[in-house]
Amino acid sequence: MTAAGSAQLDGGFEVSRRGVGLAVRDLRVETTAGSAVVVDEIAFDVAPGEVFGLVGESGSGKTTIGLALLGHTRRGLRITGGEVLLNGRSVFAASPRELRSLRGSEIAYVPQDPASALHPLRRVRTQVSAGLRAHRSGSDVDSRVAEVLDEVGLPSDREMLRRLPHELSGGQQQRVALAMAFVCRPSVIVLDEPTTGLDVTIQRRVLETVRTLCSAYGVAAVYVSHDLAVIANLASSVAVLYAGRVVEYGPSKLVFSSPVHPYTRGLLESVPLADRRKTLHGIPGRVPRPGQRPRGCAFAPRCVARTESCLASPPASCQVGTRLVRCIHAEELLHQHSASHPGSATTTSTAGRADGSPGRGSLAAELAAPADPQEGPQAESASAPAPQDQPRLTIRRLTASYGEVQVLAEVDLSLARNESIAVVGESGAGKTTLAQCIVGLHTRWSGEIDLDGLALSKQATRRDRESLRKIQYIFQNPYLSLNPRKTILETITAPMQHFFSWSGAEALERAAEALRSVSLEPDNLYRYPDQLSGGERQRVAIARALAAQPTVLVCDEITSALDVSVQAAIVELLVRLRQEQQLSLVFITHNLALVRNVAEVCVVLSAGRIVEAGRVEDVLERPTDPYTAELVANIPSLFREGVGAR
């Protein structure tokens, strides 16, 4: 039994019968060369006025699906099966001319990166009115343009109309893209992660706009994203994608509070929560690429609940309550929770942990129970440094600038032994500059930075060897932080040779040890970086840093370029390493929600100044500074009031 058309779900899911909104059946996209399947058996319905969420990590095929809804594919792909019904009319059966008339007027698209999706030479007025001129000739262009700009929250004066894209901020660009999509009042809108890369505050406003416009005009919206919290707050129903197939589909409130499919559970386990403490668990292994998917269930290699039958053939979608789940163990998994937690729909972490040991207690139990003193960063309060212990790192009155622009002003910070500080702030706040000053990459600063009581010089090349060894830095981009011409072995042993003069067999042994400590197999030593995934490369970067046996680790947004499940694994790793090696950590991130899982102390930077500092719980739950308060309030959360309701 497949999901194609035959599963009848209650509520607004019988869209195809009523002939309105969007209905997708059995969509299949393959590569043109080699016919590798990219997405398959995709089916969902979206009623007018409803927001539907399509969730997946990279490699899941979500963007491909989003584009396919408009009958479009990127180079190297083609649609080989299925149907997309737009108000009852088939998109794939349309002639090229019909398709062109549909696009923009009946179904519209909002791209992910407005900076590259807006034509660099066209002014706002031309961009927004393009759709009108193509589809609604004869209408009053100017008044409609002003109207829609107003609706998206942009001024409609002459000055704004004349602007070119590079004269707009990121948030403004995205609003222009929204205006372009809504200008012809389409019935369906596909939004492809439109708020990725935007600051949290702006993101919240853009999402508000989307929600308002959709309900006001009865637009059926498909919101594609990897950010579960955003989807939880926006969408009424959601489909979770893994390796090109929908593994779970149902009302978002239900899916997020009591996920059935092991991947969904694993995903939820790895999402950090801002409003309460939670131990993050990553999903080991990596996503198979199209053409390399296993014969059986695509998730089986990484799933702890798998059995022999999972490896034989891909599972079909089966109905479980009001949901469709693609797992042969769906019923059991659903009953498993109801049995262990009668009366409450909660999750069991069956996805397992990175080192293969069985999962811990339920998420809800963790959420409800008081903080476990053995868990996570808070455990360190037991062995917290006595007040007379010298802090590892002291920063006093640090002021830094780029050319004439001041980026940091009078920053004071103190990092104790075995302590972890999270430095948060929006883009441009100066977080990276701070990290670079500490480490000696950025030299135009004044003030003092002391390591173990000794003042550090501004430039790394002037510092003595021991100081350099003790502070290690991990970069944000895993794809650029390893030398592509060196094997992993050479990369890891370089600092060893430099600081300790180990070589030959001893270095090899220690390198293998280093890899094991970051949960990588020693046979990776002979590989080159391009054979490893992003998460694996970041682990190697950590291993390289640890090879110098530092006392302070500076991590500059090290998980921002990684998927959420991979991020969780890296954070897990860091927590463990800290405990084992008594490291002090400076963790830079823009993701406030991550802070709880990584640090005890939190420092908030805004425009180069520290506006709030204190223990993590205090900063997040009882912020004293209004900027911080707004920042915290803007974080979309999975479990706020009214999650997924509507």
Place this chain on the structure above:
Amino acid sequence: MLRAFSHRHPFTALIIRRSVVGVVTLFVVSVLIFGATEVLPGNAAYAVLGHSASPAELHALERQLHLDRSVVDQYGAWVGGIFRGDLGRSLANGTSVWSFTEARLVNSMILVVLAGVIGSLLAVALGIAAAARKDTWLDDAMSGIALAVTALPEFVVAITLVILFSTVAFHVLPGVSVFAPGTYAWSGPRRLVLPVASLVLIIVPYIFRMTRAAMIEALESEYVELSELHGVSRVRVLLFYALPTSLPPIVQVVALTFLYLAGGIVIVENVFAYPGIGQGLVNAVNARDIPVIQFIVLVLAAFYIVVNIVADVTVLALTPRRRSRA
């Protein structure tokens, strides 16, 4: 204050800046040219007149060439002469350098302008067509041919045309383009055809490749994708979305082509015995006719610099983002 000025009038500031740099470069180049030709192993006069010259004749020539003065003086005399309009006398035939080279200059300009304009227009049109039909047999064929032709030396192309149209295969066009000395090329248009055609054939594949590449990159961009998703017609996308953003690299490549032509005419003129400055230069080099060499090379360098400035300014005009940052 300078900064404020350049902020408010980015264009003018750029033109001024580039012109100043251009003049300085020209100056440096002239020193180089002068240095290269004057710092000869051996005596220039001797080299020109040969063994049999009497000492008196040698002295006379040396005085004429200012060889009896210091190097710096000589340079000063040369530069001063240029400003006064006196470029010296050709060593080969005694006439003034200017009257000797004037007609040649014009003839070469005719070649360069004709070939440049025809070639650019043709190549850009072909490039757009190829990009629009990417991955079809037509595009593959055009790209393959372009890649092959672009590798051929100029004289191979020229000789092939001569063989085909003039001597061996057909006999429709003259294989040489000799004009009476001092006449201009437009007096015998048929004799222009093959030289211009050779140059066009040489430059078209080059501009074609760049145009095609720039258009393809534009067509694969996200803003073109978005315009397709908004239902804009294919033709509009090609001409109004993709072409405008491809113009900067196209302009740059056309500029490069004109620069190339300055050197490419040397060989083509030789093949067709066309009386231009390319031929003039080769003859002068063979005869060690130093004043002529100096002048022609200086003209070429100046041409280079001017074309560069024009190209830079045009590209800046087409790129609003950089304009605001300039």
Place this chain on the structure above:
Amino acid sequence: MNPVVGLARRRGVGRTGRSQGVLWRAAKTSRGAFGLVLSGAIVVLAAVGPLVSPHSATAFVAQPFAHPDASNLLGGDILGRDVLSRVLNGGWVLLIMAFLATVVGVGVGAMAGIVAAYVRGVGDGAIMRTVDVILAFPQLVFALLLVSVVGAKLWLIVVAVGISHAPQVARVLRAAAMDVAERPFVKAMELNGVRARTIVWREMLPNLTTPVTVEFGLRLTYSIVVMAGLAFLGFGQAPPAPNWGYMISENRIGLVENPWAVVVPALLIALLTVGVNMFGDAVARVSMGAAGRKGELAVASTSIGAMEPPAFLSADGPHSLQPAARNDVPG
């Protein structure tokens, strides 16, 4: 070993993707293979030719512009020498000179570019301004200028052509070196206090071999073109030494009587340059793909080097208006 981890990592040890040699991968593409074979054939002909030539290249064996017959398969040239023998003997000097000129040009240019990127500041400015001045001449004219001064000595021609390549190579290598120097893995070494010399040698240079190889392939074509062109104009080996370029020029007069004297050397030069260019283009294409910049523009702008770069266009070559690529694209 954790079965989960083992399953997820089934690839073997060894270089894959971009860590494999660029030349090797280029040779595997259809255009690259074609170019390699074509140019290889001509190189072999030029190298082996002198050994199999039926007559001496300078002996007079027939009437001027005699038609082809049994003993002179391609007929006679302007002075009655055997065209076939002259063809077989007339290539190897040209090839060696072109190769050497490319080596000189790429060597000098790469050093200049890397040094400029390394020293930054004033030294960088000085080097690049010098480069710009050399660029104010067409390549051929530059060579002619030098030749007019010193005379048509072979070593001078090699040096002149080589130096005229240097500026573009310097530009490209400078940009590449600066790009590499900014990458986190180089900074990581700086942060450990590793000496600059060690960093350049161990971290940067291995990452610059690809641009150097690409430039070499592209420059080689033009070296051959310019060398042949100079020979055509008479600035090459002194007569009566056989030289493909000069043969075309000297035998032009007899095109009607014995076209082979012109056609065959022209054809050989053409095939050689086309082959080398195709291979060079394939190398450029493959290296762009590996670096993740699949844009056609990137490939074309690199290949642009086949012709002269201008003095004042932006140092990084043709610009498009495409916004900067997001750097989360895996390399």
